[in-house]
Amino acid sequence: MSRTGAVIVHNDADVLAEAVAARLLNRLADAQAHRGEASIVLTGGRIAAKVYQNILGSPIRTVVDWSKVDFWWGDERFLPSGDPERNETQAREAFLDHLPVDPERVHPMAAADAVETPEDAAVLYREELAKAAGGEGAPAFDLLLLGIGEDGHVASLFPGNPALEASGSAVGVRNSPKPPSERVSLTMSTINAATAAWIIASGEGKAEAVDESLSKGELPAGRVKAVGHTRWLIDKDAASQLKHLEF
Numbered sequence: 001m002s003r004t005g006a007v008i009v010h011n012d013a014d015v016l017a018e019a020v021a022a023r024l025l026n027r028l029a030d031a032q033a034h035r036g037e038a039s040i041v042l043t044g045g046r047i048a049a050k051v052y053q054n055i056l057g058s059p060i061r062t063v064v065d066w067s068k069v070d071f072w073w074g075d076e077r078f079l080p081s082g083d084p085e086r087n088e089t090q091a092r093e094a095f096l097d098h099l100p101v102d103p104e105r106v107h108p109m110a111a112a113d114a115v116e117t118p119e120d121a122a123v124l125y126r127e128e129l130a131k132a133a134g135g136e137g138a139p140a141f142d143l144l145l146l147g148i149g150e151d152g153h154v155a156s157l158f159p160g161n162p163a164l165e166a167s168g169s170a171v172g173v174r175n176s177p178k179p180p181s182e183r184v185s186l187t188m189s190t191i192n193a194a195t196a197a198w199i200i201a202s203g204e205g206k207a208e209a210v211d212e213s214l215s216k217g218e219l220p221a222g223r224v225k226a227v228g229h230t231r232w233l234i235d236k237d238a239a240s241q242l243k244h245l246e247f
């Protein structure tokens with residue numbers, strides 16, 4: 001069985017979310033110690049929401065200078081601004097709205113009431129990413145978070161969907177099997193240009209996708225190979241189908 005990165009297993013979803021929050025805070029603090037600022041790519045989903053709540057509740061959240069963190073999104077559900085189903089809304093309500101972040105450093109993907117199509121939103125995001133990268137492409141994010149779907153999707157890159165093979169830094173997604181059908185996503189090459197990618201998974205429903213991604217590397221999650229490291233932070237249920245655990 002080949003491994004694309006370290007696998008760290010925690011007892012359950014609560015412990016996982018607490019551990020990811022603590023690691024994340026340290027990772028951002030380290031980046032700031034090195035270069036004075038940090039960048040993170042947020043994801044949507046239930047386990048991510050739990051992580052965000054834990055960040056806010058963490059006694060060590062002050063190790064990060066929140067005004068010097070750039071927040072990006074790995075994917076977004078193409079819905080009107082403020083819609084509770086938007087990944088942006090989830091992150092803002094769970095932690096961003098309660099921390100002293102610099103609004104100029106919060107980079108949501110355009111909402112469905114601001115632009116007409118997911119492709120338009122992707123174009124705008126490509127421009128914003130290029131600007132942050134100094135002209136073209138996208139920044140090498142200090143940390144990129146990903147949830148994983150039962151089908152092995154990450155961000156809004158679903159198996160068999162053309163967006164999975166898209167070039168450029170961001171792409172409009174249609175026909176997503178997970179509602180809503182219209183989405184916006186970073187592309188696989190942008191995801192893999194991150195310094196660190198952490199895939200977070202909780203629950204038995206994810207066990208097969210986790211095992212297949214780690215053993216075959218064909219599913220979208222299995223194709224994640226960030227420049228620095230790729231880490232799988234999962235709970236026991238999500239790890240229940242892994243045959244050979246390597247720590």
Ligand SMILES: O=C(O)C(O)[C@@H](O)[C@H](O)[C@H](O)COP(=O)(O)O
Pocket residue numbers: 043044045046047048075076077087146147148149153154155156178
């Ligand atoms: O917009 C979204 O839904 C996502 O960003 C998606 O990639 C999500 O992270 C996974 O589907 C896991 O979601 P759960 O943790 O809710 O299973």
